[in-house]
Amino acid sequence: MATADVQVQERLAPAEPSQFAVTWKRFRRHRLGFIGLWSLITIVLACIFVPIIMQSLTGMTYETIDNKALLPELVNGNITSTKPMFYTGDLGFHVLGTNDVGRDVFTRLFSAGRISLAVGVITTIIIILLGGMVGALAGFYGGWVDTILMRFVDLMLAIPSLPILLIASKMLAQSQVMDKIFGRGLGSVVTIITVLSIFGWMGVSRLVRGSILSLRSLDFVEATRALGANNRRIIMKHLLPNSFAPIIVAATLGVGDFIISESALSFLGLGIQDPIPSWGNMLEGSREYMQFITNINPFEEIRGYLVLFPGIMILLTVLSINFMGDALRDALDPRLKM
Amino acid sequence: MTTYIIRRLLQGIVVLFLSTFMIYSILILTPGGPKDQVNQLKQQAVNGKPVNPGLIKYYTAIYGLDKPYPLNYMLWLFDPAKTSETTYDIKGNPTTRPIGVDVFGIKGSGILTGDLGKSVKIDLNKPVVDLMGARIGNTLILMGLSTLISVLIALPIGIISAIRQYSRLDYTVTAFSFVGLSMPTFWLGLMLIIVFAIVPKQLYNQGLTWLPFLPPGETGDDNVASRLYHLVLPVMVLSFVNVAGLSRYVRASMLEVLRQDYVRTAWAKGLQQRVVILKHALRNALIPVITILTLTLPALFGGAIITETVFNYFGMGRLYFQAVSGLDIPLVMGFLLINVVLIIAANIAADLLYAVADPRIRYS
Numbered sequence: 167m168a169t170a171d172v173q174v175q176e177r178l179a180p181a182e183p184s185q186f187a188v189t190w191k192r193f194r195r196h197r198l199g200f201i202g203l204w205s206l207i208t209i210v211l212a213c214i215f216v217p218i219i220m221q222s223l224t225g226m227t228y229e230t231i232d233n234k235a236l237l238p239e240l241v242n243g244n245i246t247s248t249k250p251m252f253y254t255g256d257l258g259f260h261v262l263g264t265n266d267v268g269r270d271v272f273t274r275l276f277s278a279g280r281i282s283l284a285v286g287v288i289t290t291i292i293i294i295l296l297g298g299m300v301g302a303l304a305g306f307y308g309g310w311v312d313t314i315l316m317r318f319v320d321l322m323l324a325i326p327s328l329p330i331l332l333i334a335s336k337m338l339a340q341s342q343v344m345d346k347i348f349g350r351g352l353g354s355v356v357t358i359i360t361v362l363s364i365f366g367w368m369g370v371s372r373l374v375r376g377s378i379l380s381l382r383s384l385d386f387v388e389a390t391r392a393l394g395a396n397n398r399r400i401i402m403k404h405l406l407p408n409s410f411a412p413i414i415v416a417a418t419l420g421v422g423d424f425i426i427s428e429s430a431l432s433f434l435g436l437g438i439q440d441p442i443p444s445w446g447n448m449l450e451g452s453r454e455y456m457q458f459i460t461n462i463n464p465f466e467e468i469r470g471y472l473v474l475f476p477g478i479m480i481l482l483t484v485l486s487i488n489f490m491g492d493a494l495r496d497a498l499d500p501r502l503k504m
Numbered sequence: 505m506t507t508y509i510i511r512r513l514l515q516g517i518v519v520l521f522l523s524t525f526m527i528y529s530i531l532i533l534t535p536g537g538p539k540d541q542v543n544q545l546k547q548q549a550v551n552g553k554p555v556n557p558g559l560i561k562y563y564t565a566i567y568g569l570d571k572p573y574p575l576n577y578m579l580w581l582f583d584p585a586k587t588s589e590t591t592y593d594i595k596g597n598p599t600t601r602p603i604g605v606d607v608f609g610i611k612g613s614g615i616l617t618g619d620l621g622k623s624v625k626i627d628l629n630k631p632v633v634d635l636m637g638a639r640i641g642n643t644l645i646l647m648g649l650s651t652l653i654s655v656l657i658a659l660p661i662g663i664i665s666a667i668r669q670y671s672r673l674d675y676t677v678t679a680f681s682f683v684g685l686s687m688p689t690f691w692l693g694l695m696l697i698i699v700f701a702i703v704p705k706q707l708y709n710q711g712l713t714w715l716p717f718l719p720p721g722e723t724g725d726d727n728v729a730s731r732l733y734h735l736v737l738p739v740m741v742l743s744f745v746n747v748a749g750l751s752r753y754v755r756a757s758m759l760e761v762l763r764q765d766y767v768r769t770a771w772a773k774g775l776q777q778r779v780v781i782l783k784h785a786l787r788n789a790l791i792p793v794i795t796i797l798t799l800t801l802p803a804l805f806g807g808a809i810i811t812e813t814v815f816n817y818f819g820m821g822r823l824y825f826q827a828v829s830g831l832d833i834p835l836v837m838g839f840l841l842i843n844v845v846l847i848i849a850a851n852i853a854a855d856l857l858y859a860v861a862d863p864r865i866r867y868s
Contacts, residue, residue, distance in 0.1 A: 198679075324523045324851075326802065326843040328809055332828045333836050334534060340831065341536030426688055430810055433690045434825065449691060459698055460706040473698070477691030484686035492682075 192497035199493020202486040209483055213279035220273045224259045228277035229441040231268045232260070265451060265472060269441075275475055278443035283483070285359055285428045285444075286421040292363040294417050297370025302401050304371070305378030316375065319368045327365055331427065335361045335436045351442035358437050362424055373416055377409035411498035418494055422487035429480050445476040452476075508867040509856065516848045523848075524615075527840050528577045531833055538567040538833055558596040565590065566624060566834065584612040620838035625830035626823075632838040636820060643807040643819035645731075650739045651800065654746035661747070662754025663789075666762060667781060677751060684748020693741045693814035700737060718816055738815045742808055753796055758789040791861045798854040802846035806839070 183191075194200055221227055261272040304315040338344065338357045345353035381387065382405065390404055425445075431437035432446025440447060452472035459470030531537055542563050548555045563569065568576035579586070589603040603613050613619055620632040627635060665674040700715040716734050761767060762785055770784045807821030816822070820839070827835035859865045 198682075321519065321523045321526055324519055324844055324847050325527060326806060326840065326847065329806070329824060329828075329836075329840055329843065330527070330530065332809070332825065333840075334530065336828050336831065337531075337534045337536035339536065341534075341540050343535045422686065426686075429688055430690060433688075434810070434813060436828070449694070453694065456694060456698060457702055457706075460703055473694055477688060477695065480688045480691065481683070481686055484688075485682060488682055488686050 189494075189497045193493050196493035196496055198489045199496075202489030202493065205482065206486040206490060209279065209479075209486065210283065213276045213283060216276035217273055217280070220259070220270070224270075226259070226270050226273055228274045228443050229269065232264055232270065262475065263472070265448070266455065271448075271472060271475065274443040274448060275445075275479060278445050278448055278476065279479060279483070281355060281438060281442060281444045282425050282428060282446075282480070283421075285355065285362070285438075286425040289359050289362045289366065289424045289428075290417050290420040292359070293367040293370055293420065294413060296363065297367035298374050298406065298413065300367070301371035301374025301376075302378055302406060305375035306382060306397065306401055306405065308379075312375075315371070319371055322365070322368045325365075328427075328430075330365055331361055331431060332434065332436055334365070335431055339436065339439075351439065354437065354439040355442060358428055358431060362427055366420075366424070370413065370416055370420075373412050374406075374409055377412055378405050381405050381408050415491055415495045415498065418487060418491035422484040422491070425480065425484055425487075429476075445480045448476040449473060505859070505867060512852045512855065516852055520845060520848055523844050524581075524841060525577055527837065527844065528580060529573075531837060532567065532573070532576070537831075538563055539569060541831070542567075542569060561596055563624070566621070580614060582612050582614040582616045584610070586613050589613075615841065620841070621834035623827075623832050623835050625832035626826055626835060632835050635823060635835065636838065636842075639807075639818060639820045639823050640805065642817065643812075643821065644804060646735060646738055646812070646817060646819055647742070647804040647807060649735060650742035650746060651797075651804065653739060654743045654750055655797070657743065658747045658750035658754055659793075662751040663758055663781070663786065665751070666755045666758035666789075669759060674755075677755070681748040681752045684745055685752075687745060687748075689741055689745055689808075690810050690814050692744065693738070693811055696737050696740055697814075738808075738811050738817055741811050741814075750793075750796070754789070754793055757792050758785065761785045761789040764788075788862075791858065794861055795854045795858055798857055799850050801850045801853075802843055805846055806843050 193203075217228065226232070260270050262275070263271055265271050265274065300315050300319070304312040335357060338361065339354065342353070344357045344360070347353065348356050378401075387400060387404060390400055395403070428437055429444065429446030429449070432444045433450045435447075435450060438444040438447055440451070455470050456473045457470065459473070532539065542560055545556060545560050545563070546554055554560055568579050571579060586603075588600050590598045590600045603619070615621075618633075623630050623632055623635055661677055665671075665677040668674055697717045701717045704715075715736050717737050718734070767780065767785050770780045775784075805820065807819045807824070809821035809825050811817070812819045812821035813825050824836070824839045826832075827839065855867075859867055
């Protein structure tokens with residue numbers, strides 16, 4: 167009887183909380199990080215569903231041109247026509263009006279969010295895979311493999327990053343290689359992902375190498391080897407999962423960085439090309455009408471205010487991601503008492 | 505120490521050659537580069553003859569496309585055979601004049617002789633060095649001023665928020681620096697233009713109530729006061745972003761130092777707060793900050809591409825952007841080359857300064 171009770175009690179005893187549960191609990195205590203997480207979820211859901219909803223309600227996509235909303239010509243900064251310009255559509259569906267070629271800004275804002283977020287996430291996944299592979303190889307094998315790979319990383323880091331991004335994306339866009347494969351609009355997205363990944367993986371590889379180096383000499387790796395595991399298994403199953411924490415933080419912050427880089431390139435006209443919207447090229451497109459922002463009569467104004475929204479979206483998204491990354495860093499750091 | 509410096513310099517030179525080789529390869533081999541340009545020109549043919557044979561010859565000569573790939577990098581560095589320069593007019597007729605150096609009987613030309621080549625698009629046949637020389641002063645003023653201002657703001661902010669950790673001020677500073685780090689600079693520039701230039705100008709159009717956002721010289725008066733006045737907005741943008749990053753760094757470094765035993769000893773000795781903070785803690789906290797500042801030196805010359813473009817500022821960054829837009833490869837290459845040299849030099853300088861500032865660190 168007594169032994170059975172003990173067994174039952176043992177089973178009822180609270181299990182050791184999992185790593186995920188511990189991290190989640192610590193993450194939640196970081197108030198800004200928690201806010202960041204929710205605002206990011208909101209933005210992502212909005213980017214997924216707003217274009218779908220707008221399309222089902224009005225039939226408008228990001229590239230539908232509403233001919234009634236065409237902006238009057240600007241000649242030497244003067245408006246040549248006095249047609250009402252804040253055109254909200256027959257049923258008022260252009261919530262934020264339309265842009266200079268008559269496309270709905272509200273829909274485009276969230277379609278652009280899809281593109282910007284997708285570029286950020288896909289690029290991050292690629293650099294994590296690429297940088298992780300290089301870092302793991304260098305850290306695990308050491309010796310000349312390490313020397314060659316890490317000197318190569320040093321070389322890549324000696325090249326100034328924004329200038330090389332600009333010229334590389336300009337040349338790739340000029341050659342139209344991606345456009346020939348993926349079509350004109352999508353080609354520019356693929357081009358920018360390619361360029362950002364090629365020049366963005368070095369940080370991750372250094373990070374992974376460092377953490378593999380410190381793990382490699384630990385006893386459990388020796389034990390695994392004694393059990394007959396080969397190198398590939400040791401790297402994939404034991405070393406990489408254990409260096410997961412810094413990678414996940416770098417990945418989170420990386421998404422934000424790439425969103426900024428992408429929008430900067432698109433803003434300079436070297437990134438994503440119309441009609442595919444991105445927050446950067448929306449800013450670029452509305453920039454020349456910026457001077458009309460003081461016209462406050464909503465029915466006789468050129469859309470000077472359009473320059474506000476894409477920037478706010480970039481700022482909100484990247485801020486949420488950075489708050490989240492900071493919270494994750496704290497939550498995943500076992501040395502930090504919270 | 506001397507052997508360490510020599511070793512680092514030698515390593516730096518090797519890295520320099522390898523990274524310029526990499527940049528050269530990227531610029532020459534990427535699709536859309538000079539090779540494609542020439543191929544496109546060759547395809548623009550009427551009756552089997554290229555429309556512009558002069559331009560084809562010109563590009564081929566400039567980029568060394570008639571030579572095999574790794575060799576043309578060497579020749580770009582130093583070409584002993586090239587002691588004269590031939591330019592072609594549109595029909596392909598050549599004109600020749602001598603170029604390069606003649607040192608101890610070694611004749612030749614190339615990057616190693618200090619010749620960065622000539623612009624092929626922006627300002628045809630104007631030496632790259634001259635184009636950059638016209639802009640470097642503006643960029644140094646802009647970047648120097650904004651770096652100075654951001655250091656002057658970021659240091660006290662970082663120190664105070666480290667001393668009063670978890671105070672309201674600390675939270676404000678942290679939130680502010682997050683906003684700064686997440687801020688797209690081009691948008692910040694546009695917003696500042698709206699708030700400080702467009703709105704005041706259109707609503708109260710009189711005199712100095714608005715800040716100019718176009719480069720000086722637009723209004724005709726090109727004096728020091730006017731130049732400074734035109735610098736306000738771009739310097740504001742750059743300082744905002746720099747302060748955000750730097751103050752966070754100062755704060756972290758200061759927090760690290762404040763936890764050390766010798767600071768506790770200083771407190772225990774009964775020293776005044778001012779002495780403990782400024783003399784014992786700050787001096788050590790500044791060591792990593794010096795390193796970070798040294799590493800930003802290349803940006804002083806490279807300029808801020810985005811901010812300069814937003815404000816149409818007549819500096820290196822905008823020149824580079826123009827060069828990229830026009831695919832002016834010699835100009836791009838020259839800019840990248842100078843930047844790489846500065847980055848490598850700044851890295852070595854940062855390590856050396858670290859040892860000078862912190863006697864605990866010894867290189868051997």
